[in-house]
Amino acid sequence: MAAPAYSLAAWRKYREEQEQPKQETPAGLTLADIPADAEMDEGIVIGFWNGERFVSWEKWLATAPITREESTPVLPEDARLVTAVCGNTRVWLARDGDRWLMYAGSRHARRKDFASPYLAHAQRTAEAWYGPAASGWQVERER
Numbered sequence: 001m002a003a004p005a006y007s008l009a010a011w012r013k014y015r016e017e018q019e020q021p022k023q024e025t026p027a028g029l030t031l032a033d034i035p036a037d038a039e040m041d042e043g044i045v046i047g048f049w050n051g052e053r054f055v056s057w058e059k060w061l062a063t064a065p066i067t068r069e070e071s072t073p074v075l076p077e078d079a080r081l082v083t084a085v086c087g088n089t090r091v092w093l094a095r096d097g098d099r100w101l102m103y104a105g106s107r108h109a110r111r112k113d114f115a116s117p118y119l120a121h122a123q124r125t126a127e128a129w130y131g132p133a134a135s136g137w138q139v140e141r142e143r
Contacts, residue, residue: 079139082119087131092140093122102126 029049039053047054050063080095092103100122102111116122127133 076139079119081140082123082137083140084123084126084133084137085135086126086129086133089130091126091130093119093126093137095119104130 034049038049040047041053041055041059044054044056046057048057048060050060082093084091089104092107093100094103095101096115099115099117100119102114102122102125103109104111104126114122114125116125123133123137
């Protein structure tokens with residue numbers, strides 16, 4: 001039977017694991033860096049390199065580090081109207097109380113099927129529907 005989760009032995013084991021250096025796969029890893037006679041788990045059709053051997057996708061996915069791109073808010077938080085040319089369509093996102101409304105093609109052509117409480121969500125939706133913002137999103141003064 002294993003030691004209790006909150007025992008002194010479990011605490012020591014946790015501290016030892018934290019003190020060991022982490023093995024990370026370099027970002028620039030190529031096939032030339034993997035030995036030709038590398039080991040492979042039994043019974044897998046497609047193997048994924050974990051730095052030591054080829055393993056199944058499920059095992060690799062469970063241990064693969066998750067990275068996230070840090071996004072920096074470019075627009076001021078008090079913006080009330082932002083605009084961009086997405087694909088060939090000019091898109092306006094206007095704040096109306098606690099929600100962002102979308103206007104496409106004309107400042108008077110509101111999309112009745114869309115409202116979002118988050119500006120970032122509204123921007124992603126506009127880019128998904130009309131295409132990427134050619135020159136980014138700009139804050140506009142309301143008229």
